[in-house]
Structure formats: C-alpha cells, structure tokens
Amino acid sequence: MSQQILPTFGISIEQESKRGLLMSRLADKVAIVTGSGRGIGKSIAMAFLREGAKVVISDINEQLCNSTAEELRSTGGEAFSAPCNVTVSETIEKMVEEVMNKYGRIDILVNNAGITRDDLFMRMTEQQWQAVIDTNLTSAFKVTKPVLKVMSKQRSGRIINIASTTGVHGNPGQINYAAAKAGLIGLTKTIALEYASRNITSNAVAPGFIDTDMTRALGEEKISKVTERIPLGRMGTPDDIAEAVLFFAGPGSYVTGQVLEVNGGLYT
Numbered sequence: 001m002s003q004q005i006l007p008t009f010g011i012s013i014e015q016e017s018k019r020g021l022l023m024s025r026l027a028d029k030v031a032i033v034t035g036s037g038r039g040i041g042k043s044i045a046m047a048f049l050r051e052g053a054k055v056v057i058s059d060i061n062e063q064l065c066n067s068t069a070e071e072l073r074s075t076g077g078e079a080f081s082a083p084c085n086v087t088v089s090e091t092i093e094k095m096v097e098e099v100m101n102k103y104g105r106i107d108i109l110v111n112n113a114g115i116t117r118d119d120l121f122m123r124m125t126e127q128q129w130q131a132v133i134d135t136n137l138t139s140a141f142k143v144t145k146p147v148l149k150v151m152s153k154q155r156s157g158r159i160i161n162i163a164s165t166t167g168v169h170g171n172p173g174q175i176n177y178a179a180a181k182a183g184l185i186g187l188t189k190t191i192a193l194e195y196a197s198r199n200i201t202s203n204a205v206a207p208g209f210i211d212t213d214m215t216r217a218l219g220e221e222k223i224s225k226v227t228e229r230i231p232l233g234r235m236g237t238p239d240d241i242a243e244a245v246l247f248f249a250g251p252g253s254y255v256t257g258q259v260l261e262v263n264g265g266l267y268t
Contacts (some may be wrong), residue, residue: 025250027052030103033201034086034097034143035113037064039212040162043238044245049077051246053108056099058084060113086113086139103152103212108249109147111140111184116214118173129176136180139210140187148191153198159202160248161188162241165263170205181206182263185259192257201256203248208263231265 031048037039037059057072059129060066062083074078080102084095099106114136117128140161143232151157166174167181184204191202209215209226214236216223227235244262248255261267 024052026108029053029107029249030056030099030105031108031110031249032056032058032082032099032106032143032147033110033112034084035060035146036056036110036141037061037068039214040207040238040241041110041112042068044243045079045111046072046075047239047242048108048243048249049075049079054078054080054103056082056095057106058081058086058095058113060080060085061164087134088141091141092143093146094149098173100150106147106150107154107156107266108158108160109136109144110160110162111143113139114162114180116174116177118177119213120173121175125177132176133183137183137187140184144187144191148200149197152195152198155198157195157198157200158249158253159188159191159200160245160247161185161202161204163204163206163259165206165261165267166233168261169267171232188259191258195257203256204250204259205248206259206263207241208261208266209235210241211237219251221241229266230263234264236262236264244265256258 013069024050031053033045033048033055036045036057041104045057048055055072055077057069057079065083066081069079069081076081082095082098085091115132117132119128158239161184163182163184164177166178167185170178188202188204208242210228223235227233240262244260
C-alpha cells in the first residue's frame with residue numbers, strides 16, 4: 001500500500017506521526033532565557049515551551065516579564081516569571097534561587113539580554129562603551145557562573161549564548177557591541193572546554209539582520225540597504241533564531257564550542 005502524503009509539506013502521515021513524538025524533546029527540562037520579555041528572547045522561550053520545557057521568563061522590566069509569562073501560560077505551557085537585572089549580581093542570585101526553589105534544577109540557560117549604544121569609534125563615550133560591555137558580555141559571566149554550579153552537580157546542561165555576526169565580522173558604528181559579542185564568543189568556547197567533562201555543552205548563535213524593535217529603529221532606508229545585501233532577500237525573524245537555539249538545546253548533543261551564524265547568507 002502506498003503511503004498517504006500530506007500535500008502541504010510533502011511528508012507521509014507516518015512521518016508526521018513520528019515527528020509529533022519528537023515535539024517533546026525538551027519535556028520537563030527547565031530553561032532560563034534572559035531578556036525574554038519580547039523579541040528574540042520571547043521567541044526562544046515560546047519555542048522551548050512548544051517542545052515541553054518549563055520556561056523561566058527573565059527580563060529587567062518586571063511588568064513585561066510578568067505579562068509575557070502569563071501569555072505563554074495561556075497557551076497551556078508552564079512559564080515562570082523571574083525579573084532580573086543581569087548587570088546586578090544580587091538580582092541574578094535571587095533569580096537562580098527562585099528557580100531552584102521552584103524546580104530544583106536548571107537544564108538550559110540562554111544568555112540573550114543585550115542593548116546597543118551605537119556611535120563611531122571617535123565619538124563613542126566611555127559610558128556608551130561600558131553600558132554595552134556590562135549588559136552584553138559581563139552579564140553572561142555573572143549569570144552563567146551560578147547556573148554552572150547547578151549544572152555541574154547535575155552533570156548535565158546546555159549553555160547557549162546569543163552573540164552576533166557583528167562579533168564575528170565587525171560593523172562600523174558598533175565597536176562596543178562588536179567587542180562585547182566577540183568576547184561572548186570567547187567565553188562560549190572556553191566554557192565548552194572547561195565543562196565538557198561534566199556533560200555541559202556551550203555554544204553560541206550569531207544572528208544577522210533580524211526583524212526586531214532594535215533594527216526597525218534604523219528606519220526604512222537603512223533597512224532596505226542592508227536587506228539588498230542579504231542573499232536570501234529578507235531580514236531574519238526571531239523564530240529563525242529560536243530554531244537555531246533549539247538545535248543546541250536538544251538532548252544528547254555532540255556539538256560544543258561552536259558559533260552558528262544565522263544571517264541569510266549576508267557574509268558569504
């Protein structure tokens with residue numbers, strides 16, 4: 001008997017059934033996503049939720065943090081709100097303590113929180129430089145440290161850092177952002193080496209030009225000029241990044257210390 005084919009996707013019903021069984025690959029895993037009140041972080045959290053994870057929504061904006069967690073819970077998943085300023089160690093420790101009190105474990109950490117303070121090198125102030133370094137790089141050090149203590153005891157875990165193609169290739173007017181993201185890549189690779197023996201992987205996803213509030217603020221003219229350079233002919237979406245993060249978050253991975261650029265071929 002020939003297999004029935006689902007016309008939309010071109011796969012068999014049997015294959016679709018098997019795929020359905022895989023949709024809970026993160027079942028009962030506890031995942032913290034920083035900066036997940038909106039944008040890329042929110043999309044990552046939603047993707048984790050669809051895969052069965054218990055998701056910790058963490059954002060500096062408490063109201064946004066709570067509303068996003070409530071939105072995700074309304075879909076039938078489990079989402080916990082844990083507001084946190086990732087530049088302040090005391091609030092990080094409180095967040096980790098709250099998560100451990102509630103779930104008793106942490107399986108996945110996504111360091112996504114970040115800001116921009118763009119300007120040309122000679123015009124950039126020390127305040128602009130330090131704000132981006134603190135939020136985009138030092139925060140990952142501060143958040144990852146207590147989480148790794150938990151993962152080390154579990155002898156399992158997934159660290160995923162949201163870097164940027166800017167950290168790989170540089171970008172005029174973003175020397176602070178480029179330096180922070182390049183540093184994040186170095187942090188990613190070193191953690192991979194230090195914690196592989198404890199079954200903890202550490203990888204980075206480097207988004208290219210993604211359709212977020214941050215990029216929309218550039219204006220239509222600049223967006224159009226950059227989009228023209230992208231071989232795939234469009235900006236990426238937060239969901240594109242979430243899919244890449246899911247790859248690194250899955251169980252049984254033999255991949256660590258890697259940087260995956262999700263950029264539509266922009267730098268090919």
